[in-house]
Amino acid sequence: MGEEAVMSEFKHLVIVKFKEGVVVEDIIKGMEKLVSEIDVVKSFEWGQDVEGQEMLRQGFTHAFLMTFNKKEDYYTTFVTHPSHLEFSSTFSAAIDNIVLLDFPTLLVKPSPAPEPAPAPAPAPA
């Protein structure tokens, strides 16, 4: 299996616990604006933990994942971009705890090709 893994992209993963009282929606809006302004961000997705296994999530609640075509897009273009620098100070002020991992992705099991859209259900008789 290992040999089949495809080195594909570069990911910037951030998991956070926000400070109490922070309006998370505002932070996320800022992040959405940020990624829309910086072309080298190839994709951006995020989520909020729904399971609530407090012991396993160690207080972290949100994950943010940005994808770049290559490492340099992240380190050279994204990190130094004025919009990023501006947002970083807002973001830093809002977080209680953070883990940040930056890594080239090894895609072991690629998603299957999307299935064709299902035929519409027949109208009820």
Next chain:
Amino acid sequence: MGEEAVMSEFKHLVIVKFKEGVVVEDIIKGMEKLVSEIDVVKSFEWGQDVEGQEMLRQGFTHAFLMTFNKKEDYYTTFVTHPSHLEFSSTFSAAIDNIVLLDFPTLLVKPSPAPEPAPAPAPAPA
């Protein structure tokens, strides 16, 4: 922007610090085998942090990200699958620290359609 976010998939994110002496390659091989055996795992990718900002990664070194079509595929099929139960004990014995987040993904900035493959470089003269 927020309104345009697409609720798409369910992600199982694990970040870990392995115990000293653990052969990480063996663990990853086990994980590759696991995801190949369980159909509901739609995609699996992982990476090892390359930046080494120890303060920001808090000792965590690896991220593992599994994608499912829906939450039930994870909670009902994956978690209870015999291969998962078997692998979990191996995995648990290898880790020094772990954070686990399970969340429906909001894809804010989807990847652009893949570009056509570039024309092959001309042979050297």
